[in-house]
Amino acid sequence: MSKSEPTGSGGGWKPGAGNDGSGYKPVLGLSDTAEGPAPAADWREWAGKGVPGTVFDQPEPTELIDLTVIVPARNEEDCLAACLQSLVGQSEEIFELGRDWELIVVDDDSADRTAEIARGFAGVTLMEAAKLEPGQLGRVWTGKANAVWTAARKARGRWLLFTDADTVHEPGSLRRAMHEAERHKAGMLSYSPRQMVSGFAQRTLMPLVFCELALAYPPAKVSDPAQRIAAANGQFLLVEREAYRKLGGHPSVAGKVLDDVELAFMAKRRRVGLRFRYADDAVAARMYRTTGAMIEGWTKNLKLLFDNALTLAVWRAIDFLLLFGLPILAYVFWNAQLYGHRLQWLGAGWILALLWLRTLFRFYARVAKSNFPFVDCAVSPLGLPLFVALLYRSWFQHRILKRVSWKGREYRE
Secondary structure: OOOOEEOOHHHOEEOOEOOOOOOEOOOOOOOOOOOOOOOOOOHHHOOOOOOOOOHHHOOOOOOOEEEEEEEEEOOOOOOHHHHHHHHHOOOEOOEOEOOOEEEEEEEOOOOOOHHHHHHOOOOEEEEEOOOOOOOOEOOOEOHHHHHHHHHHOOOOEEEEEEEOOOEEEOOOHHHHHHHHHHHOOOOEEEEEOEEOOOOHHHHHHHHHHHHHHHHHOOHHHHOOOOOOOOOOOOOEEEEEHHHHHHHOOHHHHOOOOOHHHHHHHHHHHOOOOEEEEEOOOOEEEOOOOOHHHHHHHHHHHHHHHOOOHHHHHHHHHHHHHHHHHHHHHHHHHHOOOHHHOHHHHHHHHHHHHHHHHHHHHHHHHHHHHHOOOHHHHHHHHHHHHHHHHHHHHHHHHHHHHOEEEEOOEEEEO
8 A cells, every 4th residue: 555755846745656666556456356256467357347448448648647637517617717726726846737737627518618718727638528429428428427538538647536617626635635545545535515505595405405415425434444335526536546447437337427426336345445524624616506507406416315305305394394383383372272271272382392492403403414504504494395395306307207407418317
């Protein structure tokens, strides 16, 4: 296993440094397979079987650099500049863009100024997503998987970072992430970013979604090799080159709407080392710019993230009824004078009030796990009807219609 060593100009930390001829030693070896017999001497005989055209068929660069950052972008003129500024700004003497790492933006058939914005940043490489055969997009490949694979095939980095155009990265976060992955011997490191929201719908809904995600995919369990649970966030997905080989690259999840989560499950099964955590110290993201985009996005994702989407919708509907119904009933009972039994009705009102306080405490204890600000968590009960509706809508489109849409494209199951 490699360890971080002070190398390079200025004595700074250089990721992936080792003692072989190239100065590169992978975090993990190809011999630590978790399934079946030990791999053959030539990894082409075992890795990525049944996945035509994967990274295993690509020639290796003459010389590897530390990192390749890949940003797929489709109609992202509103947010791409901020993302690239936060990335380009991390170039420094001991970690220079173009020498030690590269930054690739993949224009996924954008109809706006996305490509123009990318060209405006020195050191950024702009690619166009590979053209697919008729009928492949939405069935064999998702647009995002095809876009990132276009760049991954030409990546020169020992580490590959897949990150979305709606992210903003903290200074120094790229080098720290590689250091963290090596320190924990993780072939895959994923961060859940701090979410930036605006508008009433986002402020009330997003804490509800993210608290359920935190409960369904606890980072400690996700990062535990002994636990079968797995998760990753495609807004920040760092994968070591050899681990990416072992997983078969993005062709192995080409048609999956949630390719990040699928890769995480593969990382767990093949034991490449998975680490996942909330990382407000490293990256922030604004997932949706409009309410319409938020509705479309969560319709696409919720059923895939929660197998029990309908059951979850029922429970959250019950939460809404209790949170808003119990105080009304308590008030009615406090003022009831039926049949002259005022004290009895008063006591029943207080019982309902205590039940409401218990429900309120339980609800906010859950929402607090979302890592959203206090005010957003406080108003989140008002988002319950929308959350219930989106859970049902996602279930209906996945299970009944068997199709979802995103950014002008339709994906069929």
